[in-house]
Amino acid sequence: xxxxxxxxxxxxxxxxxxxxxxxxxxxxxxxxxxxxxxxxxxxxxxxxxxxxxxxxxxxxxxxxxxxxxxxxxxxxxxxxxxxxxxxxxxxxxxxxxxxxxxxxxxxxxxxxxxxxxxxxxxxxxxxxxxxxxxxxxxxxxxxxxxxxxxxxxxxxxxxxxxxxxxxxxxxxxxxxxxxxxxxxxxxxxxxxxxxxxxxxxxxxxxxxxxxxxxxxxxxxxxxxxxxxxxxxxxxxxxxxxxxxxxxxxxxxxxxxxxxxxxxxxxxxxxxxxxxxxxxxxxxxxxxxxxxxxxxxxxxxxxxxxxxxxx
Ligand code: AMP
Ligand code: FES
Ligand code: ZN
Ligand code: ZN
Numbered sequence: 001x002x003x004x005x006x007x008x009x010x011x012x013x014x015x016x017x018x019x020x021x022x023x024x025x026x027x028x029x030x031x032x033x034x035x036x037x038x039x040x041x042x043x044x045x046x047x048x049x050x051x052x053x054x055x056x057x058x059x060x061x062x063x064x065x066x067x068x069x070x071x072x073x074x075x076x077x078x079x080x081x082x083x084x085x086x087x088x089x090x091x092x093x094x095x096x097x098x099x100x101x102x103x104x105x106x107x108x109x110x111x112x113x114x115x116x117x118x119x120x121x122x123x124x125x126x127x128x129x130x131x132x133x134x135x136x137x138x139x140x141x142x143x144x145x146x147x148x149x150x151x152x153x154x155x156x157x158x159x160x161x162x163x164x165x166x167x168x169x170x171x172x173x174x175x176x177x178x179x180x181x182x183x184x185x186x187x188x189x190x191x192x193x194x195x196x197x198x199x200x201x202x203x204x205x206x207x208x209x210x211x212x213x214x215x216x217x218x219x220x221x222x223x224x225x226x227x228x229x230x231x232x233x234x235x236x237x238x239x240x241x242x243x244x245x246x247x248x249x250x251x252x253x254x255x256x257x258x259x260x261x262x263x264x265x266x267x268x269x270x271x272x273x274x275x276x277x278x279x280x281x282x283x284x285x286x287x288x289x290x291x292x293x294x295x296x297x298x299x300x301x302x303x304x305x306x307x308x309x310x
Pocket of ligand 2: 085139140141143144233234235236
C-alpha cells in the first residue's frame with residue numbers, strides 16, 4: 001500500500017520514520033522551512049532584524065539553508081571560502097559553479113562574499129597541508145582551522161553578523177559520537193546549536209538545520225530543484241565523522257529514530273546543565289597578537305602560525 005501525505009492524502013514522496021510523518025512534495029516543501037523557523041525560535045538564534053551570513057560550500061545543506069532563510073524573509077548574504085582543493089576532481093571549482101548557478105536560478109539579487117584563500121594568504125589547502133607536519137594525513141584538520149578562522153573573521157568584520165552553517169543532525173550526531181567516545185570535554189561543552197559572541201573578536205554562530213536528517217535535506221534540495229556538488233571532498237574519504245555516520249545509520253536502520261533520540265537527548269542534557277565547566281576550569285583566551293581573534297595559545301593563534309611555517 002502506498003503511503004499518503006498526512007495533510008492532503010495525495011501520494012507521499014517523503015517518509016520520515018523518525019517523526020512517523022509522510023508528506024507529498026508540496027507539503028514537504030512547506031513543512032521543512034516551517035520547522036526550521038521553529039528551531040530558530042526555540043534556540044533564539046536570530047530575528048528578522050539581524051544581519052545573517054550563511055557559510056555556503058555548494059553542498060545541499062548550505063545552499064538549502066540559504067534558500068530557506070531567504071524564503072522566510074531573513075536578511076542573509078552568502079560567504080564562500082575557496083580553499084583551492086582542485087586536484088583530481090576540481091572540488092572547489094565545482095562547488096563555486098553550483099553556488100553561482102543557485103544565485104542565478106533562484107536569487108539573482110543575493111550578495112555572495114568570496115574569500116580565495118590562496119589569493120589572500122599565498123597558498124591553497126593542498127600546499128599548506130603538504131608542508132604542515134600535523135596535517136600530513138589530515139588536511140581536514142587544517143581545513144577546519146582555516147574555515148573557522150575565516151568565517152569568524154568575515155562575520156565579525158561585517159559587524160553584528162550571525163554566522164549560519166548548514167550542519168544537519170547527522171553531522172552533529174556523528175561529531176557528538178566522536179566527542180563522547182574520546183571524552184573530549186571542552187568540545188562537548190562547546191557543541192551547541194548556538195554559540196554566543198561572548199568575547200571580543202567572536203561572531204555568533206548558529207546551526208538552523210541541526211534537527212533534520214541528512215537524507216531529508218537531500219530530499220529538500222532535490223524537490224526544490226537546487227543543484228549541488230555531489231562529490232565528497234577528496235580529502236574526507238577516511239574522515240572519522242564519515243565512519244561515525246555509517247555506524248549511526250546502521251543503528252538507525254534497525255531502530256528508526258535512534259539518531260534523533262541520541263542528539264535530542266544531548267540537547268536536553270545540555271539545557272539541564274550537564275555540559276558546563278566551572279569557571280575555574282575554563283581555558284583562558286587572549287587576543288592573537290596578529291589577527292586579534294581569541295586564542296588559548298600564547299602569541300599567535302594556530303591560524304596565524306600556519307603562514308609562518310616555511
Ligand atoms: P562540512 O564541514 O564540510 O560538513 O561543512 C559544514 C558547513 O560548513 C557547511 O554546511 C557550510 O555551511 C560550511 N562550509 C563548509 N565548507 C565551506 C566553504 N568552503 N565555504 C563556506 N562555508 C563552508
Ligand atoms: Fe576541507 Fe575537505 S573540505 S579538507
Ligand atoms: Zn500533501
Ligand atoms: Zn591570529
